Amino acid sequence: MRIAAYGLSALALTAAMAGTVASTAAAQETLVINSFGGAYEDAHRELVIEPFEEMYDVDLQVVTAYSADMLSQLRAQAGNPQFDVAHFSGGQEVIAAEEGLLEPISRDELEYADELYDFAVEGLDNGVGPVYSVAAVGMLYNTEALETAPASWQDLWNDDYAGHIVLTDISNTYGLLGLLMINQVHGGDLDNIQPGLDAVSELLDRSVIVRSSPEIQQNFAQNDAWIAPYAQDYGHTLREAGLPIDFVQPEEGSPAVFITANVVAGRENTDLAKKFVDFSLRAEAQIGWAEALRYSPTNRTAELPEELAAQVLYGEEAMANLVTFDPQVVNDRRSEWTDMWNRMITQ
Amino acid sequence: MSATSGRQSRREAILLITPGVALLIGGFLFPAFQILAMAFVPATEDAGIWSNFARFFVDGYYLGVTERTLRLSVIITAITVVLGFPIAYIIARSGPRLRLVLLIMTILPLMTSVVIRTFGWVIVLSRGGPLTDILHAAGLVERNFALLYTETGIVLAMVQVLLPFMAITTLGAISAIDTRIEEAARTMGCSFWRSLWHVVLPLSIPGIVSGSLLVFALSISSFVTPSLVGGVRLPVLAWSIYQQATSTLDWHFAAAQSVFLLLLVMAIIIPYLALMRRKNG
Numbered sequence: 001m002r003i004a005a006y007g008l009s010a011l012a013l014t015a016a017m018a019g020t021v022a023s024t025a026a027a028q029e030t031l032v033i034n035s036f037g038g039a040y041e042d043a044h045r046e047l048v049i050e051p052f053e054e055m056y057d058v059d060l061q062v063v064t065a066y067s068a069d070m071l072s073q074l075r076a077q078a079g080n081p082q083f084d085v086a087h088f089s090g091g092q093e094v095i096a097a098e099e100g101l102l103e104p105i106s107r108d109e110l111e112y113a114d115e116l117y118d119f120a121v122e123g124l125d126n127g128v129g130p131v132y133s134v135a136a137v138g139m140l141y142n143t144e145a146l147e148t149a150p151a152s153w154q155d156l157w158n159d160d161y162a163g164h165i166v167l168t169d170i171s172n173t174y175g176l177l178g179l180l181m182i183n184q185v186h187g188g189d190l191d192n193i194q195p196g197l198d199a200v201s202e203l204l205d206r207s208v209i210v211r212s213s214p215e216i217q218q219n220f221a222q223n224d225a226w227i228a229p230y231a232q233d234y235g236h237t238l239r240e241a242g243l244p245i246d247f248v249q250p251e252e253g254s255p256a257v258f259i260t261a262n263v264v265a266g267r268e269n270t271d272l273a274k275k276f277v278d279f280s281l282r283a284e285a286q287i288g289w290a291e292a293l294r295y296s297p298t299n300r301t302a303e304l305p306e307e308l309a310a311q312v313l314y315g316e317e318a319m320a321n322l323v324t325f326d327p328q329v330v331n332d333r334r335s336e337w338t339d340m341w342n343r344m345i346t347q
Numbered sequence: 348m349s350a351t352s353g354r355q356s357r358r359e360a361i362l363l364i365t366p367g368v369a370l371l372i373g374g375f376l377f378p379a380f381q382i383l384a385m386a387f388v389p390a391t392e393d394a395g396i397w398s399n400f401a402r403f404f405v406d407g408y409y410l411g412v413t414e415r416t417l418r419l420s421v422i423i424t425a426i427t428v429v430l431g432f433p434i435a436y437i438i439a440r441s442g443p444r445l446r447l448v449l450l451i452m453t454i455l456p457l458m459t460s461v462v463i464r465t466f467g468w469v470i471v472l473s474r475g476g477p478l479t480d481i482l483h484a485a486g487l488v489e490r491n492f493a494l495l496y497t498e499t500g501i502v503l504a505m506v507q508v509l510l511p512f513m514a515i516t517t518l519g520a521i522s523a524i525d526t527r528i529e530e531a532a533r534t535m536g537c538s539f540w541r542s543l544w545h546v547v548l549p550l551s552i553p554g555i556v557s558g559s560l561l562v563f564a565l566s567i568s569s570f571v572t573p574s575l576v577g578g579v580r581l582p583v584l585a586w587s588i589y590q591q592a593t594s595t596l597d598w599h600f601a602a603a604q605s606v607f608l609l610l611l612v613m614a615i616i617i618p619y620l621a622l623m624r625r626k627n628g
Contacts, residue, residue: 068593075596163491169579171594208496209579222473223493335595342590343408347580 029058033085037064043292047285067092074101081264084273089259090173091327097127103263112281120298129262132280133295135231136254136313137177143244145226153185153250164226165207166219170341177255178229190329236294256322386602399603416584420567423505424559431513439521465572468504496578504576513558520554
């Protein structure tokens with residue numbers, strides 16, 4: 001009698017366990033994605049990742065990997081990819097697509113594609129994902145140190161700013177775009193960046209060159225920096241840190257950084273991954289990006305409150321005035337340019 | 348009977364060593380050989396297998412980076428020897444309680460991440476930092492002066508980061524010296540400084556040698572401190588490798604530079620060790 005009871009309960013237990021395992025397996029699909037860490041990742045979780053998890057009952061694993069690292073990882077894992085969705089902010093999606101690392105997305109697979117500005121979905125034809133945010137590079141300046149806001153890229157050569165200029169290394173996407181813009185302002189183009197390099201070499205003795213965003217903050221906070229060509233979103237980060245920093249778009253225009261969401265090729269869950277990419281394009285999420293980090297929306301239905309709209313590039317006209325550099329050419333030449341740049345700056 | 352137990356203990360030893368060896372082969376030797384192989388894969392099809400190495404020597408740029416890396420490592424090592432020896436001697440010869448306190452003070456910095464310690468140095472060395480303020484107040488430097496982004500700054504920060512390794516390794520050697528030898532020297536009329544120079548220092552050479560090899564190897568391959576304190580305009584080899592691997596994505600050239608760095612370290616360490624062995628044996 002007792003033995004029978006044990007047998008029964010053991011049976012029930014096994015059944016219960018089997019049931020649990022089966023139900024979790026059915027309900028919890030997993031997507032592995034990258035994000036860019038820090039405040040970006042916090043906003044990413046709040047605006048896209050967590051709502052998506054709730055809506056589709058999936059488990060999203062977020063790995064912190066910046067664009068260049070992400071591309072390195074995708075390449076290293078080419079035979080056996082470990083990510084479902086890859087976010088890039090430095091044009092790396094173009095290389096990744098060309099190397100067959102990305103799964104093409106067609107326009108009708110994205111519910112929100114029609115709401116986006118044309119430039120945001122143009123890449124789909126070449127196998128890259130849509131642009132869900134834009135960061136523009138302009139001038140960050142210390143409002144307490146400078147009486148008037150800089151108006152032009154040429155203002156960097158203002159003698160009054162000597163010793164208080166922060167430039168960013170070419171290994172940083174914003175630094176690269178700043179150099180290309182300086183080059184364009186000085187009469188160069190993508191076939192010839194020598195005018196840009198020459199112009200920067202005049203600044204070497206009166207500036208410091210940093211690699212990363214935190215170093216810019218550190219220079220504004222401790223190293224008496226006044227002006228730095230950098231991104232609109234980082235101006236907000238500096239203000240949040242209590243520094244008297246404003247962002248201006250110089251009259252010659254601002255190079256744009258496109259932040260894209262891409263589906264990795266060769267994974268089982270590509271349909272779900274596409275849904276995730278689509279979910280990133282919602283106007284609601286894009287307004288959230290502008291609020292949290294001052295990125296510009298690419299969804300034309302995203303309406304920003306007036307105060308916020310003044311702090312970011314916003315609207316059809318502003319978007320049309322963004323300066324972009326052919327990512328294919330930039331990617332092809334980047335190594336050569338890095339070499340030229342390193343030789344120019346090294347003491 | 349004894350043969351069986353001998354075989355059995357050998358089998359146990361093999362069993363015990365297997366996980367470690369497997370980890371070493373899979374996690375270190377295999378990737379290391381992959382990098383070695385990658386260095387010989389030419390970037391373009393018509394280039395030879397040495398092309399990645401040739402690129403290193405075509406002009407002065409990478410040799411300049413190598414020269415800076417080597418020079419800084421030698422300076423850092425020399426300073427840690429000079430500072431590490433007295434620290435080690437004082438710790439070795441102090442009473443048990445003081446000894447414990449000093450030991451903890453020496454080792455404690457190692458408990459903090461090198462990144463955190465480096466950021467500390469960045470603040471100290473920057474324009475608004477305390478060190479600059481002191482130098483400026485003393486009338487030694489201009490207001491715009493900063494040690495941040497200078498080679499002096501790199502050396503200062505690296506010495507602080509690596510000093511514990513030197514002190515602890517030298518301490519081992521000094522502790523092994525019989526204090527009666529020192530006492531004998533003193534009773535024979537040797538002054539404190541002469542006994543330190545003629546007795547303690549020669550006997551602690553093995554510790555100083557292994558300490559300086561450790562510090563040299565760590566500083567020649569160090570990456571975080573030189574790149575944060577020195578900045579982009581003072582590149583060292585490890586940074587150059589990192590940049591090729593992650594920014595320009597030229598893994599083959601990065602691999603060639605890694606192999607070159609390894610050869611450089613071995614070219615210095617192997618003769619050094621051989622010389623020491625001959626001297627001691």
